[in-house]
Amino acid sequence: MSRPLLSVDHLQSGYDGTPVLFDVSLTIGEGEVVTLMGRNGMGKSTTIKTVMGLVPATGGEVYFEGRRVDGAPAYDVARQGLGLVPEGRQVFPTLNVEENLVATSANRAGGAARWSLKTVYALFPRLAERRAHFGSQLSGGEQQMLAIGRALMTNPKLLILDEATEGLAPLIRKEIWQVLADLKDTGLAILVVDKSVAALERLADRHVVLEKGRTVWTGSRQELAANPDVKDRYLGA
Numbered sequence: 331m332s333r334p335l336l337s338v339d340h341l342q343s344g345y346d347g348t349p350v351l352f353d354v355s356l357t358i359g360e361g362e363v364v365t366l367m368g369r370n371g372m373g374k375s376t377t378i379k380t381v382m383g384l385v386p387a388t389g390g391e392v393y394f395e396g397r398r399v400d401g402a403p404a405y406d407v408a409r410q411g412l413g414l415v416p417e418g419r420q421v422f423p424t425l426n427v428e429e430n431l432v433a434t435s436a437n438r439a440g441g442a443a444r445w446s447l448k449t450v451y452a453l454f455p456r457l458a459e460r461r462a463h464f465g466s467q468l469s470g471g472e473q474q475m476l477a478i479g480r481a482l483m484t485n486p487k488l489l490i491l492d493e494a495t496e497g498l499a500p501l502i503r504k505e506i507w508q509v510l511a512d513l514k515d516t517g518l519a520i521l522v523v524d525k526s527v528a529a530l531e532r533l534a535d536r537h538v539v540l541e542k543g544r545t546v547w548t549g550s551r552q553e554l555a556a557n558p559d560v561k562d563r564y565l566g567a
C-alpha cells in the first residue's frame with residue numbers, strides 16, 4: 331500500500347463518559363477506497379465523528395498525512411483535507427443550492443483548487459438545474475448530491491461518507507455509487523459507510539469491519555470475497 335493518507339491507531343471515544351469505541355484501527359492510502367462495515371450500533375458513525383474531531387478521542391491517535399489531528403478542533407481537521415458527507419445530509423434548509431455549496435468553500439484545504447461551482451455542477455447536472463431552490467425543497471437524492479458537492483467544494487484529499495445512500499430510491503442510489511466510482515477514478519481517497527454490502531464490495535479496495543467498537547477484521551476486496559464467513563459473522567442481519 332502507498333503511504334497512509336489517514337492512519338487511525340487504537341482509537342477510543344464515547345459520549346458523556348460512556349465508552350463506545352474501544353480499539354479502532356484503520357489506514358487509508360492515497361487514492362484508496364475503504365469501507366467501514368458492521369451492524370447497527372457497532373461504532374461506524376462514532377469512528378467517523380471522532381476522526382473528524384466532532385467527538386473527542388479519549389485514547390489512541392489519528393494521523394492525516396503524517397500529522398497528528400486528534401485533539402484538533404473539527405474545523406481544523408476539515409481544513410487538513412477531510413471532507414465529510416454526514417449521516418442525514420444536513421444541508422442548510424433555508425439556503426439555496428448555490429448558497430449551500432459556497433457556504434463551505436471558506437473551509438478549503440490548502441491544496442490545488444480542483445473543485446468549484448462549475449465542476450460540481452458538471453458532476454451533478456441536477457444541482458445546476460436546482461441552483462436557486464432551497465435545501466428544504468430538494469428530494470433526498472438531490473440533498474445527498476448537494477451534501478457531496480458541498481464536501482467537494484472544500485477540495486478534500488479524503489472524502490468521508492456516512493450512510494452514502496440511506497433512504498434513497500434505487501435509481502438514485504445507483505447514481506450516487508456511479509459518482510463515487512467516478513471520483514475514485516480521479517484518484518480521490520474515500521472512506522464510506524453504507525448498508526449495501528454488495529455496492530461497497532464493488533467500489534472498495536479494502537474493508538474494515540467493526541464490532542462493538544473494535545476493528546475485528548480488515549482485508550482487501552479479494553480477501554472479503556474469499557471469506558464469506560466474515561460477512562456471516564459480522565455483517566449478517
Ligand SMILES: Nc1ncnc2c1ncn2[C@@H]1O[C@H](COP(=O)(O)OP(=O)(O)OP(=O)(O)O)[C@@H](O)[C@H]1O
Pocket residue numbers: 345350368369370371372373374375376377
Ligand atoms: N450522540 C450519542 N449519544 C450517546 N450515545 C450515542 C450517540 N450516538 C451514538 N451513540 C451510541 O454509540 C453506539 C455506536 O453508535 P454509532 O452510531 O457509532 O453506530 P453505527 O455503527 O454507526 O450504527 P448505525 O448504522 O446504527 O448508525 C450505539 O450504542 C449508540 O447508541
